[in-house]
Amino acid sequence: MTAPLLALRGITKRFSRPPDLAARIAQRLGARAERTTVHALDGVDLAVGDREVVGLVGESGCGKSTLGRIAARILEPTEGERVWNGPVQSGAGDRLAVQMVFQDPYASLNPRMRVVDIVGEAPVVHGLVPRGERESYVAQALERVGMDATLMRRFPHQFSGGQRSRIGIARALAVRPRLLVCDEAVAALDVSIQAQVLNLFVRLREELALAYLFISHDLGVIRHLSDRVVVMYLGRVVETAPTAELFARPNHPYTQALLSEVPRVDIRRRTYVPIRGEIPSPLDPPPGCHFHPRCPHAFERCRVEVPALREIAPGQRSACHLNEISR
Amino acid sequence: MTAVLDVEGLRMHFFTKAGVVRAVDDVSFRVERRGILGLVGESGSGKSMTGYSIMGLVDPPGRIVGGRILLNGRDLASLEPEAWRRLRGDRIAMIFQDPMMTLNPVLRIDTQMVEAVLAHHDVSRDSALARCREALAQVGIASPDERLRAYPHQFSGGMRQRVAIAIAIVNKPDLIIADEPTTALDVTIQGQILFEMQKLCRESGTALLWITHDLSVIAGLADHVCVMYAGRIVESGSVDEVLDRPRHPYTRGLIESVPSRNEPGRPLPQLAGMTPSLLALGASCAFRERCSRALEACAEAPVAEWSGERSLRCRNPLP
Numbered sequence: 001m002t003a004p005l006l007a008l009r010g011i012t013k014r015f016s017r018p019p020d021l022a023a024r025i026a027q028r029l030g031a032r033a034e035r036t037t038v039h040a041l042d043g044v045d046l047a048v049g050d051r052e053v054v055g056l057v058g059e060s061g062c063g064k065s066t067l068g069r070i071a072a073r074i075l076e077p078t079e080g081e082r083v084w085n086g087p088v089q090s091g092a093g094d095r096l097a098v099q100m101v102f103q104d105p106y107a108s109l110n111p112r113m114r115v116v117d118i119v120g121e122a123p124v125v126h127g128l129v130p131r132g133e134r135e136s137y138v139a140q141a142l143e144r145v146g147m148d149a150t151l152m153r154r155f156p157h158q159f160s161g162g163q164r165s166r167i168g169i170a171r172a173l174a175v176r177p178r179l180l181v182c183d184e185a186v187a188a189l190d191v192s193i194q195a196q197v198l199n200l201f202v203r204l205r206e207e208l209a210l211a212y213l214f215i216s217h218d219l220g221v222i223r224h225l226s227d228r229v230v231v232m233y234l235g236r237v238v239e240t241a242p243t244a245e246l247f248a249r250p251n252h253p254y255t256q257a258l259l260s261e262v263p264r265v266d267i268r269r270r271t272y273v274p275i276r277g278e279i280p281s282p283l284d285p286p287p288g289c290h291f292h293p294r295c296p297h298a299f300e301r302c303r304v305e306v307p308a309l310r311e312i313a314p315g316q317r318s319a320c321h322l323n324e325i326s327r
Numbered sequence: 328m329t330a331v332l333d334v335e336g337l338r339m340h341f342f343t344k345a346g347v348v349r350a351v352d353d354v355s356f357r358v359e360r361r362g363i364l365g366l367v368g369e370s371g372s373g374k375s376m377t378g379y380s381i382m383g384l385v386d387p388p389g390r391i392v393g394g395r396i397l398l399n400g401r402d403l404a405s406l407e408p409e410a411w412r413r414l415r416g417d418r419i420a421m422i423f424q425d426p427m428m429t430l431n432p433v434l435r436i437d438t439q440m441v442e443a444v445l446a447h448h449d450v451s452r453d454s455a456l457a458r459c460r461e462a463l464a465q466v467g468i469a470s471p472d473e474r475l476r477a478y479p480h481q482f483s484g485g486m487r488q489r490v491a492i493a494i495a496i497v498n499k500p501d502l503i504i505a506d507e508p509t510t511a512l513d514v515t516i517q518g519q520i521l522f523e524m525q526k527l528c529r530e531s532g533t534a535l536l537w538i539t540h541d542l543s544v545i546a547g548l549a550d551h552v553c554v555m556y557a558g559r560i561v562e563s564g565s566v567d568e569v570l571d572r573p574r575h576p577y578t579r580g581l582i583e584s585v586p587s588r589n590e591p592g593r594p595l596p597q598l599a600g601m602t603p604s605l606l607a608l609g610a611s612c613a614f615r616e617r618c619s620r621a622l623e624a625c626a627e628a629p630v631a632e633w634s635g636e637r638s639l640r641c642r643n644p645l646p
Contacts, residue, residue: 059513060484160601161370190369190540192598195584199594217514220543220587224595243591261518263543265570265585275515278483 003085004047005211006071006098006179011080013041013066038282040066041077042235045309046213048179050086053205053212055226055243057219057258061282062232065183068215072100072181086178089126096126099172103184105164109156109171115142116152119171126175137174144207145170146200162193169200179211186221194221201225219262223247228315231255234290235282237309241316251318254291289321297322329400330357331501331534332381337394337404339373339380348605350376350389352558355631355638358502358534358551363525365545365566366538367581368555371602374538377555378504381536382421383411399501417447420495424507426487429494430479436490437475443494462493466523485516489523496527506538521548542585546570551636554578557603557613564637574644576618612642620645 016037041063048054058064069075084094102108120138123129129137139149145166186194216222229246231239239252250256257275277294280286286293292302307319339351350373358364368374379385381396396403423429444455463471466489495503509517528535545552553563562575573579580598589595600617612625620643631640
C-alpha cells in the first residue's frame with residue numbers, strides 16, 4: 001500500500017483558557033488552581049489517500065471540525081504528528097496543498113472585498129500567478145465552479161447562498177490544492193441548491209484529481225460522496241469503514257444508533273425509538289468508553305477501560321469491547 | 328369531523344417601498360384533531376410566514392389581506408388583537424427554531440412557565456407549578472423540580488427545546504405550530520424530540536402543524552403534507568401520495584435531489600436555477616423559469632385544483 005496523501009497520527013487537542021485576572025488573584029491568595037480544559041480530540045488517527053474522499057461524521061462537540069482544522073494546518077495539535085506525503089509547491093511547503101471550504105457562506109467571505117480580490121489574492125501573494133494575469137485567472141476559477149466570470153467585480157452580499165458557496169470553493173481551489181477539507185460545506189443550503197453544490201464537488205474531484213475530507217453531520221450527504229467513512233464520538237474515532245460496508249453493517253452501537261435515527265424520505269410514519277441521554281460535555285468526558293453512559297449494551301469493562309480501534313473485517317475498524325466477547 | 332384548523336385562501340402581503348411582496352398567496356389547508364400536517368418549502372417560500380399569520384404575529388409592513396383562519400370554526404383573521412392575544416399561548420402555541428430566542432436568559436424556568444399558565448388561567452401559583460411539572464415530565468425531562476429552578480443557560484440545546492415544547496403544551500392547546508424545531512439539533516437529539524412530539528399528539532389529541540425544509544422528517548412524522556413554493560402551495564395531499572407519486576415538477580425535483588435516495592457518487596438530479604424574488608413574480612407560474620415541463624399556457628399562473636384531499640397547482644402535471 002502506498003503512503004496516504006495526508007496522515008494524522010495520535011492527534012490530541014486540548015483547549016484551555018489561561019487564567020484571567022480574578023483567577024490569578026485567587027491563586028495568589030491561596031486558592032487551588034483549577035483550569036477548565038476541553039478535551040476536543042483524544043489520540044485520533046486519520047489518513048486520506050490520493051484522490052480519496054473521506055467522510056467524517058459525528059454530532060456537535062465530537063471534535064470533527066477541530067480535526068479538520070488540524071488537517072488544514074489552521075490549528076496545531078497538542079500531541080501527535082501530521083505527515084503530508086503529497087507534492088508541495090516551492091516556497092510554501094504544504095500550506096497550499098490542503099485548503100478549507102467553510103460552512104457558512106455568509107461569514108466566510110469578507111463583505112468588503114470584491115470577488116476578484118477574494119479569489120485572486122492568495123494565488124498572487126504566493127506567486128502562482130503574475131499580478132497582471134490575475135483577472136483572467138479568477139475568471140477561469142469562477143467558470144470552473146459554474147459561475148459567470150463577469151460578476152467578479154461584485155461584493156459577496158450581491159450573491160445568493162449557493163453562489164457564495166461556489167465563491168468559497170473557487171477561493172479554496174485558486175491555490176491548486178490536492179486536498180480540500182470541507183467543513184459542513186453544504187449544511188446551510190436549501191435542498192435544491194445543495195444538490196447543485198454536491199454535483200459540483202463530484203465533478204471537481206474528477207477534473208482536478210482532488211482528495212476530500214468531507215465533514216458533515218448529514219449521513220445522506222456523506223453516503224453520497226465518500227469512499228470511506230470515519231465516525232467520531234466525543235473526541236475519538238469509534239468506527240471507520242468503506243462507505244458501503246458501514247451503511248450495510250454498522251458495528252459500533254453508536255454508529256448503529258446514528259444510522260437508525262436518520263429520517264429518510266422512504267420511511268413513513270415510523271415510531272421513533274430514541275437513544276437515551278445526551279452527548280456528555282468534552283470538559284469532563286466519562287471514563288472508559290465515551291459512549292457507555294448512553295449505550296444499551298454497556299457492561300462493567302466499558303466503564304473502566306478505553307476500547308481500542310480494532311480491525312473486525314477487511315477495512316472496517318471499530319472501538320467496542322463487545323467485539324471481543326462475541327468471538 | 329370538523330378540523331381544528333381550517334385555513335382558506337389566506338393572503339399575507341408585505342407592503343414595502345420596493346413593492347408588494349406576496350409572501351403568502353392563496354394558501355388553504357386543514358389540520359384535524361390528532362393530525363400532523365407538514366408544511367415543506369425552501370427558504371423564502373413563505374412557510375414560516377404562514378405560521379406567523381396563524382399566530383397573529385405578523386408585524387407591519389406585513390398585513391393579512393384576505394382569507395380566513397378558522398380555529399375550531401372561529402375566524403381568527405377578523406378577531407380584535409386582544410382576543411387573538413388571549414388565544415395565543417393558550418389554544419394555539421408555537422415552537423421556534425432557536426429555543427434561546429424563546430426563553431428569557433435572565434429568568435428561571437419556573438418563572439417563565441408559571442407566567443404562561445397565569446396569563447390565561449385564574450389558578451393559584453401552586454397549581455400552576457404543578458401543571459408545569461407535569462408538562463416537563465411529559466417532554467421527558469428528568470427531575471422536573473430541580474430543572475424548574477434552573478436558568479436557560481444551564482441546559483443543553485436539546486433540553487432547551489424540550490423546555491420550549493413544555494411551555495407550548497402547558498395550557499393543553501388545540502394546535503401547536505412548530506417552525507423547524509429540530510433543525511439546529513443533532514441527529515440523536517432530533518430523534519428524541521420527534522419521538523416526544525409524536526407521543527404528545529397521539530395522547531392529547533393536539534393537532535400539529537410542522538414547518539420544515541426537510542422532506543425526510545415529514546416522511547417519518549406527518550400524515551399530510553403541503554409543498555410551498557414562492558408563497559403558494561403547489562401540491563398537497565397525504566404523505567404517501569405526495570412523496571411516492573408527486574405530480575408537480577417542483578415536488579418531484581425536491582424529492583429527487585435528496586442524496587440518500589440516489590446511488591452514491593452519481594450526479595444528483597438537480598433543479599436548475601434558484602427561487603425567484605417574490606417582488607418580481609408577475610402573472611406567470613412562479614416555477615416556470617426552472618421547470619422542464621413548462622408550456623406556453625404557464626404564462627398564466629395556474630389555480631389550485633382539488634380532487635378529494637389532494638390539491639395541485641400546475642398546468643402540465645406529471646402523470
